[in-house]
Amino acid sequence: MSALSEIRSLSRAGRSDFTSEANKKEERAAYLFLLPWLAGLVLITAGPMLVSLYISLTDYNLLQAPNWVGTDNYTQMFSDERLKNSLGVTFIYVFISVPIQLAAALGLAIALNYGMRGLSFYRSVYYLPSLLGGSVAIAVLWRQLFGTSGLVNQGLEAIGVANPPAWISDPSTALGTLITLNVWTFGAPMVIFLAGLRQIPTMYYEAASVDGASQLRQFWRITLPLLSPIIFFNLVLQIIHAFQAFTQAFIVSGGTGGPSDSTMFFTLYLYQMGFGNFQMGYASAMAWLLLIIVGAFTAINFAASRYWVFYDD
Amino acid sequence: MTTETVHTAPQQTLIRSVRKTMSPRKRALRLLKHLVIIGFGILMIYPLLWMVVSSLRSEEEIFQAPGLLLKTLQTSNYVDGWTGLQHPFSHYLINSALIALGCIVGNLVSCSMAAFAFARLRFRGKKIFFAIMLLTIMLPIHVVIVPQYIMFSQLGWINTFWPLIVPKLLATDAFFVFLMIQFIRGIPRELDEAARLDGCGYFRTFWSVILPLMKPALVTTTIFTFIWTWNDFFGQLIYLTAPEMYSASVALRSFVDATGSSAWGPLFAMSVLTLLPVFLVFLVGQRYLIQGIATTGGK
Numbered sequence: 001m002s003a004l005s006e007i008r009s010l011s012r013a014g015r016s017d018f019t020s021e022a023n024k025k026e027e028r029a030a031y032l033f034l035l036p037w038l039a040g041l042v043l044i045t046a047g048p049m050l051v052s053l054y055i056s057l058t059d060y061n062l063l064q065a066p067n068w069v070g071t072d073n074y075t076q077m078f079s080d081e082r083l084k085n086s087l088g089v090t091f092i093y094v095f096i097s098v099p100i101q102l103a104a105a106l107g108l109a110i111a112l113n114y115g116m117r118g119l120s121f122y123r124s125v126y127y128l129p130s131l132l133g134g135s136v137a138i139a140v141l142w143r144q145l146f147g148t149s150g151l152v153n154q155g156l157e158a159i160g161v162a163n164p165p166a167w168i169s170d171p172s173t174a175l176g177t178l179i180t181l182n183v184w185t186f187g188a189p190m191v192i193f194l195a196g197l198r199q200i201p202t203m204y205y206e207a208a209s210v211d212g213a214s215q216l217r218q219f220w221r222i223t224l225p226l227l228s229p230i231i232f233f234n235l236v237l238q239i240i241h242a243f244q245a246f247t248q249a250f251i252v253s254g255g256t257g258g259p260s261d262s263t264m265f266f267t268l269y270l271y272q273m274g275f276g277n278f279q280m281g282y283a284s285a286m287a288w289l290l291l292i293i294v295g296a297f298t299a300i301n302f303a304a305s306r307y308w309v310f311y312d313d
Numbered sequence: 314m315t316t317e318t319v320h321t322a323p324q325q326t327l328i329r330s331v332r333k334t335m336s337p338r339k340r341a342l343r344l345l346k347h348l349v350i351i352g353f354g355i356l357m358i359y360p361l362l363w364m365v366v367s368s369l370r371s372e373e374e375i376f377q378a379p380g381l382l383l384k385t386l387q388t389s390n391y392v393d394g395w396t397g398l399q400h401p402f403s404h405y406l407i408n409s410a411l412i413a414l415g416c417i418v419g420n421l422v423s424c425s426m427a428a429f430a431f432a433r434l435r436f437r438g439k440k441i442f443f444a445i446m447l448l449t450i451m452l453p454i455h456v457v458i459v460p461q462y463i464m465f466s467q468l469g470w471i472n473t474f475w476p477l478i479v480p481k482l483l484a485t486d487a488f489f490v491f492l493m494i495q496f497i498r499g500i501p502r503e504l505d506e507a508a509r510l511d512g513c514g515y516f517r518t519f520w521s522v523i524l525p526l527m528k529p530a531l532v533t534t535t536i537f538t539f540i541w542t543w544n545d546f547f548g549q550l551i552y553l554t555a556p557e558m559y560s561a562s563v564a565l566r567s568f569v570d571a572t573g574s575s576a577w578g579p580l581f582a583m584s585v586l587t588l589l590p591v592f593l594v595f596l597v598g599q600r601y602l603i604q605g606i607a608t609t610g611g612k
Contacts, residue, residue, distance in 0.1 A: 026435055027435070027436040029430075033429050035426075036422070036423040036426060037446070037483065040483025040485045041445065043464075045485060047460070052459055062463065122350055123603070125357065132588055134546075135591070136584075136587070140565065140569060141360060144577055144581075154377070155379050158379060195607030246546070247547065250546070254570070271547075275551055284459050287456045290455055298451065
């Protein structure tokens with residue numbers, strides 16, 4: 001079903017023999033078909049990764065040759081208060097918006113799945129924001145919605161709220177508006193949940209009903225366990241995705257990460273360091289820190305999945 | 314493969330009989346659920362509708378009218394927005410379209426080739442390459458962006474579309490390779506074996522048997538590539554710095570910078586224009602989109 005279960009099953013594949021003439025021909029054809037991908041792997045992915053690791057150990061401003069500084073960039077990160085703050089902002093963003101987003105996605109998928117007429121229409125309505133949400137245009141809209149006299153505050157004043165918050169201009173609420181934006185795009189995981197729910201055989205529910213299990217119990221005992229691989233899949237991918245969020249924070253804060261660095265995502269700080277200050281060494285070190293963090297959380301997710309993800313194979 | 318609601322005939326009658334015998338309390342609950350779903354849906358879509366309506370309003374009205382009713386029709390926002398930057402806005406839309414076109418061609422050609430090799434051919438290193446391919450789906454772009462920038466700037470490609478298109482020609486959007494592999498696996502092997510018996514080489518088999526049969530996956534790839542490239546900002550922000558090379562995303566951002574918070578009408582008008590192509594593609598292709606993310610698990 002998913003890329004993740006592919007990784008799980010990789011270790012089970014068999015071995016083939018590549019000595020016969022026909023097989024050699026097949027192998028040659030295979031590498032020919034893979035040529036663009038292999039070139040991409042070397043030139044666009046793996047090569048640049050290694051170069052990035054090297055640059056992260058240098059001072060480099062694009063104009064002069066890189067100057068080897070060893071692990072200075074990495075140790076410098078430990079004393080960089082703005083960097084620590086940007087990590088905090090990113091963690092809050094990821095670990096608040098992703099659970100809410102997935103809960104909304106799961107809740108609506110279940111509500112829509114259970115004998116709902118007009119399913120495909122509602123599915124489209126909820127799905128659309130996830131296609132638009134990453135764009136500059138939607139970030140522009142958010143700037144207005146959560147401006148001091150934007151639509152949200154017009155609404156709040158209309159219902160009699162005296163001093164509505166300044167949202168994007170207030171350090172204590174600005175990040176919340178970006179979290180809201182990410183939650184707003186729950187449609188994509190919702191569609192994945194819907195497809196997963198469709199695969200649960202109805203006979204399980206019928207049998208449970210016959211045994212007198214309540215709907216809540218059926219949800220806990222049937223729906224959640226059988227859906228857990230898909231919850232896991234969505235969780236892993238949305239976390240990876242959220243760690244890399246950039247556009248919304250950039251546009252809503254006008255590129256500054258403000259007010260008071262309250263929307264300074266790690267990626268935004270990385271961009272400012274690399275492409276604003278041209279500290280390519282430091283930016284590369286930050287990128288590797290990001291990769292390590294994302295990798296670590298993915299690994300933790302995989303390790304923890306043994307305790308709650310249910311595979312019936 | 315299909316994700317539409319499929320109920321078998323006995324299930325249909327079961328659902329119908331359940332509906333008939335529902336108690337008033339259950340009916341009320343059902344109605345309530347419908348109302349919540351509809352209400353929440355309206356809440357989700359309202360900002361979008363409001364932006365479209367506001368793009369036709371005067372500046373003061375935008376900040377005074379939370380409703381959707383239009384009193385007057387202010388089309389001048391579109392004129393002002395269209396001409397508000399150094400080039401007419403069509404220039405940036407065309408740039409975005411060219412980038413998207415290049416990326417679509419690149420993804421269709423390179424990803425389908427790689428997918429065919431992974432799904433159908435045996436070769437040494439397949440397992441490890443396949444694992445690497447899956448891992449690159451999850452790789453943050455930031456780890457490679459600095460060296461890529463250096464490489465492309467040494468090639469003199471800054472302020473061209475090549476840094477955005479060439480990676481797609483080299484199948485770096487592994488998500489689509491995976492999507493196509495999944496699809497090819499669903500095509501019966503007997504078909505390519507028959508073609509082989511008829512004397513087709515691997516390339517003929519790919520071209521005349523597999524490619525025509527994987528059209529749905531190709532359509533899904535086209536649609537997703539279009540939407541993601543059209544919405545992309547990070548890459549375009551880095552590589553397109555000369556105003557005549559701006560994509561619609563970057564142009565919109567420079568419009569925000571140029572006007573601050575003083576020209577919401579024109580800003581909304583151009584925002585609506587940049588969202589429109591995505592919306593139209595969504596309307597036409599949503600079946601493929603939903604199928605695509607349901608079979609591969611989305612982005």
